[in-house]
Amino acid sequence: MSRPWTVQVGxxxxxxxxxxxxxxxxxxxxxxxxEAANEDAAGWRSxxxxxxxxxxxxCEGAHTDPWGDGALPVPGLFSEHGEPPVVTLAGPVPPGxxxxxxxxxxxxxxxxxxxxxAEMRDPPHPPANKPLVTVSVGDDGKPRVEVEGGNxxxxxxxx
Numbered sequence: 001m002s003r004p005w006t007v008q009v010g011x012x013x014x015x016x017x018x019x020x021x022x023x024x025x026x027x028x029x030x031x032x033x034x035e036a037a038n039e040d041a042a043g044w045r046s047x048x049x050x051x052x053x054x055x056x057x058x059c060e061g062a063h064t065d066p067w068g069d070g071a072l073p074v075p076g077l078f079s080e081h082g083e084p085p086v087v088t089l090a091g092p093v094p095p096g097x098x099x100x101x102x103x104x105x106x107x108x109x110x111x112x113x114x115x116x117x118a119e120m121r122d123p124p125h126p127p128a129n130k131p132l133v134t135v136s137v138g139d140d141g142k143p144r145v146e147v148e149g150g151n152x153x154x155x156x157x158x159x
Contacts, residue, residue: 004062012051012080017043054080076151084151087133105152110136 017037023029037043055078057066064070076083085103100107108115133152138144 003060005058005060006062006064006066007058008056008066009053010056011053014047014049015044016047017045019043051080054078056080081151087152103152105150106132108132108134110134 017040019033019036019040021029021032021036023032055074058072058074059066059068059070060072061070083102085105086101087099087105087107132148132150134146134148136144
């Protein structure tokens with residue numbers, strides 16, 4: 001039996017203002033650029049680029065507030081960032097075999113010998129989701145995984 005749902009759907013429209021600044025570091029340049037762009041209201045223009053539509057919020061019921069008390073989590077497939085990629089680690093300890101599906105991640109392996117990082121992808125990927133997956137060996141000899149800067153699902157297959 002079907003029932004009513006209230007769903008807010010949106011898309012992102014891109015506007016930009018290109019400015020030139022003088023600075024000693026990239027951080028200083030970016031700070032100055034944001035300030036200069038914000039002070040130049042006439043410089044802003046639309047790039048005519050819009051994202052795909054995505055779901056901002058959802059709740060069950062007709063004509064209800066999808067951001068209110070009854071708000072439900074939006075499944076990744078319908079969210080702005082899309083379904084997170086899956087990182088599969090196989091082997092007794094890192095690095096072992098690594099496979100990425102459904103997106104792009106940066107995988108960083110940390111061992112006593114050193115650290116190595118590599119971008120791994122299986123397009124297409126949501127452009128705003130750029131996770132860094134750090135894999136190291138814990139005190140117990142098992143892989144320790146941290147995800148920063150986005151979303152990723154990590155599977156560890158033990159041989």
